[in-house]
Amino acid sequence: MITSRRMAAVDVNAESLGVPRKQLMESSGNAVARVCRDLADPGSSVAIVAGRGNNGGDALVAARFLKEYDVTVHLLGRPETISTDIARENWDALVASEADLRTVSDSSTFDLGDPDLVVDAMLGTGVTGALREPEATAAKAFNDSSATVLAVDVPSGVDADTGEAAGVAVDADHVVTFHDDKPGLGSLGCDVTVADIGIPAAAELFTGPGDLLSLRRDPQSHKGDHGDVLVIGGGPYTGAPALAAQAALRAGSDLARVACPGHVAREVQGYSENLIVRGFEGDHLEPDHVPALLDFAADRDVVVFGPGLGDADESLAAVREFLDAYDGTAVVDADALQVVPDVDTEATLICTPHQGELQKMGGETDADWETRADLVQEFAADLGHVLLVKGAYDVVSDGDEVRINRTGNPGMTVGGTGDVLAGATGALASVLPPLDAAAVAAYANGRAGDFAADEFDGGLVATDLLERLPAALRSDDE
Numbered sequence: 001m002i003t004s005r006r007m008a009a010v011d012v013n014a015e016s017l018g019v020p021r022k023q024l025m026e027s028s029g030n031a032v033a034r035v036c037r038d039l040a041d042p043g044s045s046v047a048i049v050a051g052r053g054n055n056g057g058d059a060l061v062a063a064r065f066l067k068e069y070d071v072t073v074h075l076l077g078r079p080e081t082i083s084t085d086i087a088r089e090n091w092d093a094l095v096a097s098e099a100d101l102r103t104v105s106d107s108s109t110f111d112l113g114d115p116d117l118v119v120d121a122m123l124g125t126g127v128t129g130a131l132r133e134p135e136a137t138a139a140k141a142f143n144d145s146s147a148t149v150l151a152v153d154v155p156s157g158v159d160a161d162t163g164e165a166a167g168v169a170v171d172a173d174h175v176v177t178f179h180d181d182k183p184g185l186g187s188l189g190c191d192v193t194v195a196d197i198g199i200p201a202a203a204e205l206f207t208g209p210g211d212l213l214s215l216r217r218d219p220q221s222h223k224g225d226h227g228d229v230l231v232i233g234g235g236p237y238t239g240a241p242a243l244a245a246q247a248a249l250r251a252g253s254d255l256a257r258v259a260c261p262g263h264v265a266r267e268v269q270g271y272s273e274n275l276i277v278r279g280f281e282g283d284h285l286e287p288d289h290v291p292a293l294l295d296f297a298a299d300r301d302v303v304v305f306g307p308g309l310g311d312a313d314e315s316l317a318a319v320r321e322f323l324d325a326y327d328g329t330a331v332v333d334a335d336a337l338q339v340v341p342d343v344d345t346e347a348t349l350i351c352t353p354h355q356g357e358l359q360k361m362g363g364e365t366d367a368d369w370e371t372r373a374d375l376v377q378e379f380a381a382d383l384g385h386v387l388l389v390k391g392a393y394d395v396v397s398d399g400d401e402v403r404i405n406r407t408g409n410p411g412m413t414v415g416g417t418g419d420v421l422a423g424a425t426g427a428l429a430s431v432l433p434p435l436d437a438a439a440v441a442a443y444a445n446g447r448a449g450d451f452a453a454d455e456f457d458g459g460l461v462a463t464d465l466l467e468r469l470p471a472a473l474r475s476d477d478e
């Protein structure tokens with residue numbers, strides 16, 4: 001099963017792997033035509049009703065593949081309003097070929113006729129909400145006709161994720177959907193064909209530019225909607241919590257707070273006036289600090305636990321106590337990781353170990369990334385948490401799905417890049433589901449590192465990544 005949102009991401013990832021959307025449209029149209037042949041005998045009449053988006057484009061391709069049928073193509077809207085270049089190119093090819101074409105400018109000019117088969121390609125996964133005109137009138141005409149109705153990707157007017165309709169919707173006999181089944185189709189009671197359209201498995205497995213699409217902001221949003229992240233760390237190290245908290249801001253969090261020992265607090269504040277810093281007594285984290293930290297954490301979206309914390313027994317005991325009582329979302333990094341296998345927590349954890357830390361947690365690793373991916377998936381399932389295991393190929397898994405990130409470069413072995421990743425993961429976990437947050441953070445952190453390496457090669461430092469995170473999180477596909 002794949003949601004519309006994930007499908008849009010995979011589509012962009014396929015493009016970045018060198019499989020352009022027009023090629024996918026050609027495969028989709030071919031698949032539609034194959035199902036038409038199963039549903040209607042050669043010579044029968046087929047009405048293709050195409051909307052102005054890529055769903056319509058799929059059916060315009062299908063029209064080319066159905067030479068042995070009596071095909072009429074109805075375009076809902078004027079040709080100038082076709083919304084994508086690839087759909088328009090397919091329309092133009094039908095015009096040039098003198099296919100039987102009708103354009104429907106408003107509902108009064110729609111005449112379905114009496115076809116044997118209707119291909120519903122008005123709207124696909126690109127759209128939610130009630131059908132407008134002339135689509136609504138056309139949908140009623142399909143539902144009233146005796147023709148077999150084949151829907152392309154999803155019946156128009158039905159939400160592919162939920163199976164629900166906001167108003168009138170096409171009541172299809174059959175759906176041909178692309179790449180993978182859609183969650184909303186099962187409840188419709190029609191036959192479903194899932195067509196492989198040649199999207200490489202790598203478009204789902206490897207992170208890519210499509211993964212950034214989920215970060216688009218609602219223009220109506222308010223302060224705090226994009227995250228309030230608390231970094232708990234510092235002690236032997238002072239730079240690490242400051243890097244993590246600044247990374248949270250650069251990755252889009254509205255607020256970044258740091259809770260750390262008092263002497264660290266002064267330094268962290270000195271690094272950046274953008275941070276809200278709270279010091280606690282003593283020179284490292286202790287169990288006595290936990291009740292106040294739990295209170296402080298309760299109103300935050302995500303806690304990032306571990307940067308610069310050190311491995312004093314008392315600090316690790318405090319991490320254990322905190323996680324035992326905490327039920328929010330936490331990114332766990334650095335020395336804090338080693339307690340994760342012993343805690344029984346209600347919290348949603350995203351653990352960000354490098355391979356040494358993974359082994360310290362009881363996990364196994366392997367030089368071969370595919371074997372490592374299997375091992376990480378199994379260990380994530382055992383732990384019941386999301387793992388982001390850092391390496392030349394980062395492996396991200398929630399125990400069920402696996403994503404691999406290939407951005408990044410050897411220059412990033414410099415100190416502090418892991419703190420930046422942890423902070424960015426915290427920010428993204430306030431706006432995305434945990435697996436997506438970890439995958440997008442790994443992708444963007446590596447991409448920021450690649451931008452920095454263009455300038456500084458092996459001399460890049462962690463603060464270079466901070467500056468480049470916003471660009472690394474920006475989708476070029478807007």
Ligand SMILES: NC(=O)C1=CN([C@@H]2O[C@H](COP(=O)(O)OP(=O)(O)OC[C@H]3O[C@@H](n4cnc5c(N)ncnc54)[C@H](O)[C@@H]3O)[C@@H](O)[C@H]2O)[C@@H](O)CC1
Nearest residue numbers: 011024025052053054055083123124125126130131132153
């Ligand atoms: N990997 C992919 O995602 C692929 C997607 N493909 C096709 O592309 C489709 C998605 O295409 P698009 O994103 O262009 O979107 P759609 O084709 O689903 O719809 C976009 C069009 O609908 C119009 N519209 C929006 N809301 C409306 C409403 N309430 N009533 C009437 N019209 C409305 C818009 O003006 C726009 O022209 C998929 O369903 C599938 O059929 C395939 O071409 C191949 C690959």
Ligand SMILES: [K+]
Nearest residue numbers: 123152154156
């Ligand atoms: K459709």
